Amino acid sequence: MGTQDDEGFEFDTRAVRAGSMQSNFQEHSEALFLTSSFTYKSAAEAARKFANQEPGFLYTRFTNPTVTMFQQRLASLEGAEDCVAAATGMAAIAATVFGLLKQGDHMVSSRSVFGTVVPLFDQIAARLGITTTWVNGADTTAWQSAMRPNTKLLFCESPSNPLAEITDIRAVANIARQAGAVFAVDNCLLTPALQRPLELGADLVVHSATKYLDGQGRVLAGAVCGDKTLIESIYGYVRTAGAALSPFNAWICLKGLETLRLRIEEQSDRALELARWLGTRPLVERVYYAGLESHPQHQLAATQATKQGAVLAFEVEGGQQAAWRVIDACKMISITANLGDTKSTITHPATTTHARLTQRERDAAGISDGLVRVAVGLESAQDLQRDLAQSLR
Numbered sequence: 001m002g003t004q005d006d007e008g009f010e011f012d013t014r015a016v017r018a019g020s021m022q023s024n025f026q027e028h029s030e031a032l033f034l035t036s037s038f039t040y041k042s043a044a045e046a047a048r049k050f051a052n053q054e055p056g057f058l059y060t061r062f063t064n065p066t067v068t069m070f071q072q073r074l075a076s077l078e079g080a081e082d083c084v085a086a087a088t089g090m091a092a093i094a095a096t097v098f099g100l101l102k103q104g105d106h107m108v109s110s111r112s113v114f115g116t117v118v119p120l121f122d123q124i125a126a127r128l129g130i131t132t133t134w135v136n137g138a139d140t141t142a143w144q145s146a147m148r149p150n151t152k153l154l155f156c157e158s159p160s161n162p163l164a165e166i167t168d169i170r171a172v173a174n175i176a177r178q179a180g181a182v183f184a185v186d187n188c189l190l191t192p193a194l195q196r197p198l199e200l201g202a203d204l205v206v207h208s209a210t211k212y213l214d215g216q217g218r219v220l221a222g223a224v225c226g227d228k229t230l231i232e233s234i235y236g237y238v239r240t241a242g243a244a245l246s247p248f249n250a251w252i253c254l255k256g257l258e259t260l261r262l263r264i265e266e267q268s269d270r271a272l273e274l275a276r277w278l279g280t281r282p283l284v285e286r287v288y289y290a291g292l293e294s295h296p297q298h299q300l301a302a303t304q305a306t307k308q309g310a311v312l313a314f315e316v317e318g319g320q321q322a323a324w325r326v327i328d329a330c331k332m333i334s335i336t337a338n339l340g341d342t343k344s345t346i347t348h349p350a351t352t353t354h355a356r357l358t359q360r361e362r363d364a365a366g367i368s369d370g371l372v373r374v375a376v377g378l379e380s381a382q383d384l385q386r387d388l389a390q391s392l393r
């Protein structure tokens with residue numbers, strides 16, 4: 001069952017079966033092909049395969065059966081024609097930029113993207129003559145005004161991490177289409193189980209598979225999904241620049257996709273419950289979670305995604321000192337900047353994920369000193385609440 005014959009199967013079926021390939025051993029669970037290269041029966045066969053006259057595997061930087069299975073399964077879940085995997089989420093984003101753009105091109109990006117995207121665009125891409133205009137991702141008119149004749153790529157993350165700002169994906173997709181530009185959405189926080197940006201009009205979906213696709217905090221991985229032509233260009237960069245995904249990490253993520261919807265829906269439900277409860281705590285001044293009716297873009301969020309994911313943030317009274325005290329007092333929740341794990345994590349964004357920004361940049365981004373981020377895992381909701389209740393005391 002490959003992506004071609006997926007039609008007619010529901011998401012849950014595709015999550016466990018799409019892209020599956022069997023070797024001559026007829027294994028039931030997808031095999032891990034931990035091999036750097038593949039052999040040929042003759043020199044002529046090798047020549048045909050290298051000339052692309054015959055399908056087959058050559059070398060794992062180009063293609064590998066386990067990586068191919070992961071790509072096809074993820075493409076199927078995102079509703080994409082094709083997918084290319086990359087070594088990390090950042091490699092996937094870099095491949096999108098350098099696979100599609102050239103010197104003199106311009107990008108428009110939401111300011112509220114993953115922290116490392118900022119130096120990638122502002123320093124590395126800028127050095128190669130690719131410039132970026134940063135906008136408030138929630139402000140559709142700002143996207144429109146930032147467009148230039150040479151704008152080739154629009155990029156956003158929605159909902160954003162950690163403040164849950166929502167980009168109107170349909171509206172920005174329209175802006176991109178009218179300009180003949182490509183619109184890429186980082187779907188890391190919701191995954192195709194909750195939000196499918198391509199169905200909303202985006203051209204590409206990028207993933208840090210490190211987060212929910214693995215889901216258990218084991219490996220780094222990334223991917224880009226979209227139509228064949230775009231993915232072919234991005235793949236060209238990945239195989240040439242050596243940003244390919246390791247078969248082992250692909251296998252972890254391939255099997256992770258099988259339980260993705262169950263995990264992230266459960267984690268989202270717990271996050272919503274926790275967000276509601278945090279809103280009633282006296283020390284908590286504000287809660288950021290798009291699943292709350294009080295979130296300014298709750299309505300829009302609900303038209304784009306079935307649930308709002310497992311990342312939430314809240315502001316405590318008393319600035320950094322108070323935020324650190326709350327974090328340090330947690331007995332069970334792990335202090336780490338990662339997210340998308342089965343284990344819940346707690347972070348102080350101002351001094352970790354956003355520490356490289358200046359105070360002014362943090363103020364502009366809304367990352368206050370009293371802000372705490374929680375990425376909800378799969379522990380009991382009651383235990384999570386109990387841990388935060390005692391830490392907020």
Ligand SMILES: *Cc1c(COP(=O)(O)O)cnc(C)c1O
Pocket residue numbers: 088089090091114157161186188189207208209210211220221222
């Ligand atoms: C973690 C993350 C990335 C980067 O992924 P890596 O696998 O760490 O390279 C990109 N986007 C989002 C939203 C992320 O959370």
